[in-house]
Amino acid sequence: MKILIASANPDKRAEMEQMLRGLPVELVSLADFPDAPEVQETGETFAQNAARKAVETALYSGLHAVADDSGLCVDVLDGAPGVESARYAGPRGTYRDVCKKLLRVMRYVPDGRRTARFECHIAFADPEGDVRLTARGVCEGTITRQMRGGRGFGYDPVFLYPPAGKTFAQMVPEEKNKLSHRARAIEEFRRKLEEFLHQEMA
Ligand code: IMP
Numbered sequence: 001m002k003i004l005i006a007s008a009n010p011d012k013r014a015e016m017e018q019m020l021r022g023l024p025v026e027l028v029s030l031a032d033f034p035d036a037p038e039v040q041e042t043g044e045t046f047a048q049n050a051a052r053k054a055v056e057t058a059l060y061s062g063l064h065a066v067a068d069d070s071g072l073c074v075d076v077l078d079g080a081p082g083v084e085s086a087r088y089a090g091p092r093g094t095y096r097d098v099c100k101k102l103l104r105v106m107r108y109v110p111d112g113r114r115t116a117r118f119e120c121h122i123a124f125a126d127p128e129g130d131v132r133l134t135a136r137g138v139c140e141g142t143i144t145r146q147m148r149g150g151r152g153f154g155y156d157p158v159f160l161y162p163p164a165g166k167t168f169a170q171m172v173p174e175e176k177n178k179l180s181h182r183a184r185a186i187e188e189f190r191r192k193l194e195e196f197l198h199q200e201m202a
Pocket of ligand 1: 068069070072084086098118152153154156168180
């Protein structure tokens, strides 16, 4: 089965490809569809955004499509930045800007109340535009008081993963990709996709 990833990001495609290895699927990405319309992420939840991207991409291409949406949810901020994670420091804000803003907003929050989680939601739609599978992955951590580490992207330098005593930005990609919200969501998606393919081929 051919599956279109609703993203042109080569890293996302590589990660998905690696984690779906062995399944009878061929992955293509939006990089192969330069005229595809950009789907706006205007949903109120990660699940809504993932579903909308998967459905619109499937309808546009006539292929099965998979999409994800992810972000950081901080408990003391009632789940913010959440679906606004990419735009937290404005439309032109850099990764450094979003981290700096979060540290500033949280400067008076005591250590015990700095809990947060990364969430990733995945939706898989068929060519008729029906969502057939969903999956979710979560990674629990805390927000640091300073940026730490130079790897990764987004909020990685301020997200401490307590079992490792390191931020995501202090981990090599192989370490992060074993325990991240995205890895956990893709793992669940793989299990469900395997069952789905069995049923489709039966
Ligand atoms: P996307 O849905 O994967 O494009 O992620 C949206 C935004 O969430 C990104 O621009 C980042 O700010 C944040 N984000 C998602 N996943 C991660 C991660 O693994 N590390 C750091 N930031 C992330």
